[in-house]
Amino acid sequence: MKLLSENKAFGGTHLRYSHTSTTTNCEMTFAIFLPPFASKEKPVPVLYWLSGLTCNDQNFMQKAGAMKLASELGMAIVAPDTSPRGEGVPDDAEGAYDFGLGAGFYVDAIQAPWDEHYNMYSYITEELPPLIEGEFPVTKEKAISGHSMGGHGALIIGMRNPNKYVSVSAFSPIANPSDCPWGEKALGNYLGSDKASWKDYDASELMASQTHYIPMLVEQGTKDEFLQEQLKPQSLVHAAQRSETQLTLNMHEGYDHSYFFIASFIEEHLEFHAGHMGLI
């Protein structure tokens, strides 16, 4: 691991690292916030935050305003990048923002040329946690959250791994990617045209057949410019009704898709996860 930068913040430390990933076959960057007093003797649980389209490891750390409460709660936060990057990593043919670089969609690609590097699902669930747990004063206890594409990632990762994460939450998630333009483009390219292979990466599909309950909290703004066409939280609600799964979806009048929305409610999510981590 290579340390890229270090900032003291709220008594804790914000660190950025790069490392060679054997899952994505390229150099990956992540950020971690360690609260004050985290030590090998007193390790802390970790919230993983998955960011949305066009983002990298920095958007959440700089804009969400999460560090103050994380510092008080004694919770680490890890923010991975949103895709593989670097020389040799293929991108959207036209450089579009919604596919390729910055748009890994948290899947393991099975179609060439994407399958060599675009394995973000395994990177987030299999490679990154042991690395974090080996290098930093954290426990194995973890929760996962994210925004938009990252909200989709958090929901599918949480539902598919209910024994690995204590709780899952999302802001403005792409809740039914099999049935929206962003999702159809990404899943079609990464996974191919057989929609059967998409189901494991669709929160509404997973929710409909949910058997292991994981505590789940979702926030959505009513003025979100992507609400109707791309996000479709109602699909998730209907699926939860079919599988009789408990889901808390909070609709917020007047809020949009921006980090101003995330910042406005991030503390409720930290408290939700902290409760399931036993911190409060």
Place this chain on the structure above:
Amino acid sequence: MKLLSENKAFGGTHLRYSHTSTTTNCEMTFAIFLPPFASKEKPVPVLYWLSGLTCNDQNFMQKAGAMKLASELGMAIVAPDTSPRGEGVPDDAEGAYDFGLGAGFYVDAIQAPWDEHYNMYSYITEELPPLIEGEFPVTKEKAISGHSMGGHGALIIGMRNPNKYVSVSAFSPIANPSDCPWGEKALGNYLGSDKASWKDYDASELMASQTHYIPMLVEQGTKDEFLQEQLKPQSLVHAAQRSETQLTLNMHEGYDHSYFFIASFIEEHLEFHAGHMGLI
């Protein structure tokens, strides 16, 4: 005024506007945060925030984490841009970050070609407040704060106008611009080589001859990469001792020049200003 964007945040509203400035002779952009329930019947006081080199109206609004407490206190925040911009506005000959665009230094330039547009002192003190007070539900009560170049701006504006602002604060200010590379370059170009004309724009010079006390709070990180060469808070302290002026300078072990430092202590500054505004 032209509305550029609008986001709901913490129950209040974050707005960006552009307008034609008669002081800087160009189109200027600013952001304003209005807390919930601000109305013509219940107008709120305003904190002006002046940003540092390379910044615009957005850095503070996105990264400082100030909106939550401002919302609770009932305080508006106005973040102007850091220089004139647009076609015909001259820039540093080599496009350096520390002079010209994004680096107005909150002075009224008296040297050609800078004097046509680079009149940020008058823009902040004379043009912007009446505009804000005419268009938004705010009172005439105001405080001023800023970071780095903007900390310099806040200090000189506060000390030169103790009857217009109830309090002044700064993070990592350029405290003695007559005696540091950033300040010498900017003041030399905007004001010319006669250093007598620089005194009105140098916080340490103004502090040394301070007669009207204005409540003042300054934060500084000890690991700030610009501390020794550019910022020189000790000059401000020595000047305060000479003029027997009260100055609170908090040195913070391990903090750097970034917004992570500002975010860590911004709430103390909001509370400081709120106290002088009579909000708490």
